[in-house]
Amino acid sequence: xxxxxxxxxxxxxxxxxxxxxxxxxxxxxxxxxxxxxxxxxxxxxxxxxxxxxxxxxxxxxxxxxxxxxxxxxxxxxxxxxxxxxxxxxxxxxxxxxxxxxxxxxxxxxxxxxxxxxxxxxxxxxxxxxxxxxxxxxxxxxxxxxxxxxxxxxxxxxxxxxxxxxxxxxxxxxxxxxxxxxxxxxxxxxxxxxxxxxxxxxxxxxxxxxxxxxxxxxxxxxxxxxxxxxxxxxxxxxxxxxxxxxxxxxxxxxxxxxxxx
Amino acid sequence: xxxxxxxxxxxxxxxxxxxxxxxxxxxxxxxxxxxxxxxxxxxxxxxxxxxxxxxxxxxxxxxxxxxxxxxxxxxxxxxxxxxxxxxxxxxxxxxxxxxxxxxxxxxxxxxxxxxxxxxxxxxxxxxxxxxxxxxxxxxxxxxxxxxxxxxxxxxxxxxxxxxxxxxxxxxxxxxxxxxxxxxxxxxxxxxxxxxxxxxxxxxxxxxxxxxxxxxxxxxxxxxxxxxxxxxxxxxxxxxxxxxxxxxxxxxxxxxxxxxxxxxxxxxxxxxxxxxxxxxxxxxxxxxxxxxxxxxxxxxxxxxxxxxxxxxxxxxxx
Amino acid sequence: xxxxxxxxxxxxxxxxxxxxxxxxxxxxxxxxxxxxxxxxxxxxxxxxxxxxxxxxxxxxxxxxxxxxxxxxxxxxxxxxxxxxxxxxxxxxxxxxxxxxxxxxxxxxxxxxxxxxxxxxxxxxxxxxxxxxxxxxxxxxxxxxxxxxxxxxxxxxxxxxxxxxxxxxxxxxxxxxxxxxxxxxxxxxxxxxxxxxxxxxxxxxxxxxxxxxxxxxxxxxxxxxxxxxxxxxxxxxxxxxxxxxxxxxxxxxxxxxxxxxxx
Numbered sequence: 009x010x011x012x013x014x015x016x017x018x019x020x021x022x023x024x025x026x027x028x029x030x031x032x033x034x035x036x037x038x039x040x041x042x043x044x045x046x047x048x049x050x051x052x053x054x055x056x057x058x059x060x061x062x063x064x065x066x067x068x069x070x071x072x073x074x075x076x077x078x079x080x081x082x083x084x085x086x087x088x089x090x091x092x093x094x095x096x097x098x099x100x101x102x103x104x105x106x107x108x109x110x111x112x113x114x115x116x117x118x119x120x121x122x123x124x125x126x127x128x129x130x131x132x133x134x135x136x137x138x139x140x141x142x143x144x145x146x147x148x149x150x151x152x153x154x155x156x157x158x159x160x161x162x163x164x165x166x167x168x169x170x171x172x173x174x175x176x177x178x179x180x181x182x183x184x185x186x187x188x189x190x191x192x193x194x195x196x197x198x199x200x201x202x203x204x205x206x207x208x209x210x211x212x213x214x215x216x217x218x219x220x221x222x223x224x225x226x227x228x229x230x231x232x233x234x235x236x237x238x239x240x241x242x243x244x245x246x247x248x249x250x251x252x253x254x255x256x257x258x259x260x261x262x263x264x265x266x267x268x
Numbered sequence: 269x270x271x272x273x274x275x276x277x278x279x280x281x282x283x284x285x286x287x288x289x290x291x292x293x294x295x296x297x298x299x300x301x302x303x304x305x306x307x308x309x310x311x312x313x314x315x316x317x318x319x320x321x322x323x324x325x326x327x328x329x330x331x332x333x334x335x336x337x338x339x340x341x342x343x344x345x346x347x348x349x350x351x352x353x354x355x356x357x358x359x360x361x362x363x364x365x366x367x368x369x370x371x372x373x374x375x376x377x378x379x380x381x382x383x384x385x386x387x388x389x390x391x392x393x394x395x396x397x398x399x400x401x402x403x404x405x406x407x408x409x410x411x412x413x414x415x416x417x418x419x420x421x422x423x424x425x426x427x428x429x430x431x432x433x434x435x436x437x438x439x440x441x442x443x444x445x446x447x448x449x450x451x452x453x454x455x456x457x458x459x460x461x462x463x464x465x466x467x468x469x470x471x472x473x474x475x476x477x478x479x480x481x482x483x484x485x486x487x488x489x490x491x492x493x494x495x496x497x498x499x500x501x502x503x504x505x506x507x508x509x510x511x512x513x514x515x516x517x518x519x520x521x522x523x524x525x526x527x528x529x530x531x532x533x534x535x536x537x538x539x540x541x542x543x544x545x546x547x548x549x550x551x552x553x554x555x556x557x558x559x560x561x562x563x564x565x566x567x568x569x570x571x572x573x574x575x576x577x578x579x580x581x582x583x584x585x
Numbered sequence: 586x587x588x589x590x591x592x593x594x595x596x597x598x599x600x601x602x603x604x605x606x607x608x609x610x611x612x613x614x615x616x617x618x619x620x621x622x623x624x625x626x627x628x629x630x631x632x633x634x635x636x637x638x639x640x641x642x643x644x645x646x647x648x649x650x651x652x653x654x655x656x657x658x659x660x661x662x663x664x665x666x667x668x669x670x671x672x673x674x675x676x677x678x679x680x681x682x683x684x685x686x687x688x689x690x691x692x693x694x695x696x697x698x699x700x701x702x703x704x705x706x707x708x709x710x711x712x713x714x715x716x717x718x719x720x721x722x723x724x725x726x727x728x729x730x731x732x733x734x735x736x737x738x739x740x741x742x743x744x745x746x747x748x749x750x751x752x753x754x755x756x757x758x759x760x761x762x763x764x765x766x767x768x769x770x771x772x773x774x775x776x777x778x779x780x781x782x783x784x785x786x787x788x789x790x791x792x793x794x795x796x797x798x799x800x801x802x803x804x805x806x807x808x809x810x811x812x813x814x815x816x817x818x819x820x821x822x823x824x825x826x827x828x829x830x831x832x833x834x835x836x837x838x839x840x841x842x843x844x845x846x847x
Contacts, residue, residue, distance in 0.1 A: 108380050109382075
């Protein structure tokens with residue numbers, strides 16, 4: 009239970025740190041909200057001229073944006089340390105965490121927060137409202153779907169940003185893989201087929217982050233829901249395992265570390 | 269108090285592959301023991317193995333071979349349990365949250381180390397008083413001076429009353445008065461709390477004012493392990509004399525005497541007292557005219573250490 | 586070449602070697618071009634399935650995107666480096682030296698663009714061919730490339746202006762997000778502006794964004810080819826405006842630094 013108390017204390021401290029610069033917090037949140045809404049205009053323009061993209065209409069794209077933005081924002085706001093993980097590994101910042109008696113991954117994830125995540129979440133909710141799929145009855149389901157999506161996002165983010173445990177100077181690649189997942193997550197599923205679709209349900213899990221939850225709203229089915237939640241658990245489990253192996257390698261000193 | 273060593277290293281070895289065909293022995297069959305409550309300084313040039321040893325002892329690095337125990341735990345095996353008993357201060361890294369006041373970091377650390385709230389409050393109050401952090405406790409860390417930040421870092425590492433404290437370059441970058449303050453506080457904390465201190469540094473002032481024992485490392489091996497006085501007595505070969513004379517120039521051509529610098533009326537001499545006694549040199553100077561002033565100093569500690577390295581290098585290790 | 590010009594050429598070389606050294610970044614942008622062209626090739630295919638006039642020339646729309654993405658992805662994110670230099674105070678070192686910081690930034694940017702453009706361009710061209718099975722004629726390309734370079738300069742100028750705002754704002758990244766999205770939307774990154782509602786097109790033409798993307802890219806799409814003279818004029822005017830803005834901001838910043846000591 010002390011891990012849970014610690015997690016709560018860590019999250020509270022993280023939130024406090026994010027709010028410490030009140031003005032910057034508001035600007036980051038607000039501008040990210042505007043950023044997302046502005047970007048969506050292109051879709052709005054296109055889907056006024058075209059009835060649908062292989063069955064996906066404007067409200068379906070709004071759902072896609074809604075889920076992706078909300079879950080991504082959640083990860084960035086609550087477990088923002090995931091984006092910094094690569095740098096922490098490369099520059100030895102894990103040392104301080106490793107000498108303290110609490111789970112290193114949890115600690116590393118909860119040490120950073122970005123106010124832009126809040127902007128993402130607000131924009132996500134707005135998209136969901138615009139789509140008409142956010143109702144009192146659908147809200148609980150949406151919460152589950154978004155949590156599952158966020159967990160998958162977090163899981164694959166941890167794996168991408170743990171690459172520096174094994175390879176040097178992969179910080180850029182980690183970031184690019186992460187951004188690739190987001191890129192694919194905001195385009196309708198029917199655009200992709202064959203081998204690419206396989207990729208999107210495995211290594212770059214935009215499928216589990218965005219397509220399955222969106223499918224769930226268009227065409228509810230217990231199988232889809234189970235797959236979303238199952239995938240989330242699987243990605244988190246894999247992430248924890250990968251990170252643990254990474255820490256073993258880190259402490260064995262097999263990476264070249266500056267010594268003195 | 270227990271007589272079992274707080275820290276014990278036995279033939280500890282750690283190598284690193286720094287290039288495809290180059291392996292460096294950062295720590296080479298290191299063997300030593302530290303008694304509870306002792307304050308030990310690890311000094312050495314870059315690459316001597318100081319930080320590597322500290323990393324192994326704090327459990328974040330596995331050795332290639334050899335044994336080590338800290339408070340009875342094997343650091344890399346019992347890292348979690350050991351973590352409750354040790355504190356670490358890495359001079360170039362901070363564990364303070366940058367945008368928050370130190371108090372917020374301290375509160376979080378109380379959860380990390382599972383310290384009872386009333387115990388935490390009491391300990392925090394006494395540490396804040398000892399380290400004079402009352403004024404900065406509620407100021408965001410980014411607004412604190414380097415000296416204040418360092419004091420807060422050390423308080424952070426002491427909050428859970430660790431039995432062993434590892435400090436890696438704790439006074440780096442600090443000005444003279446800040447260094448003096450920190451050194452005094454570390455010494456006092458160790459004495460009061462009976463904490464064992466292991467400190468690495470490039471600054472000989474840290475050694476002289478905090479620790480009683482110094483271990484000099486060179487290429488992963490122990491070059492000297494003993495008290496500071498012992499170090500001076502063993503290796504001190506020269507005295508440094510500065511003479512202010514009536515005469516514009518002094519001629520002091522005596523065995524073991526080397527003129528380091530000569531300005532009109534001021535002469536600096538390095539003297540090996542085994543060849544010519546100090547008194548004999550002073551007599552020789554007095555015979556050339558009135559001596560206005562005279563200072564006699566021991567060789568500075570860094571020079572002593574530099575000589576030791578020089579000797580070691582000369583022996584082709 | 587006078588020593589005066591020589592020093593800025595040297596800055597250009599620095600920019601070029603920086604770009605060459607950052608292979609992961611270069612590779613990432615090339616990969617991204619490939620991916621985005623693939624996605625949109627599929628998207629325009631899906632649109633074409635409706636048999637509507639807007640997607641009549643699917644190949645042209647994909648080449649349009651290849652052109653806009655080439656421009657966007659070649660230009661380095663100068664605002665990040667400028668912000669860091671200002672934040673850390675490194676910029677004050679530059680002030681004591683005998684060169685113009687804005688000109689140096691411009692030279693460095695040109696150097697980086699000269700290195701990145703071929704790599705990203707080749708990737709865009711190859712993918713364009715792969716996904717459409719066609720290629721624009723040499724004449725079209727020959728007309729397009731110079732305009733594209735001018736557009737890259739203009740986009741770079743925008744990044745510099747945003748970066749210079751770091752003298753006054755604690756964090757310019759949020760400003761960059763909005764500016765970039767406005768560029769994407771009002772510049773017609775993914776859709777030619779001709780597909781937008783009239784009122785949006787009119788609004789867009791008050792901004793520099795169409796000249797940055799849609800204008801030059803339109804040269805590759807025969808159906809929507811803009812008036813080259815007008816485009817050249819627009820680009821020239823906006824480049825001058827951007828350069829003046831950068832210079833004004835910088836001078837204001839220096840004065841503020843001198844008065845209040847940073």
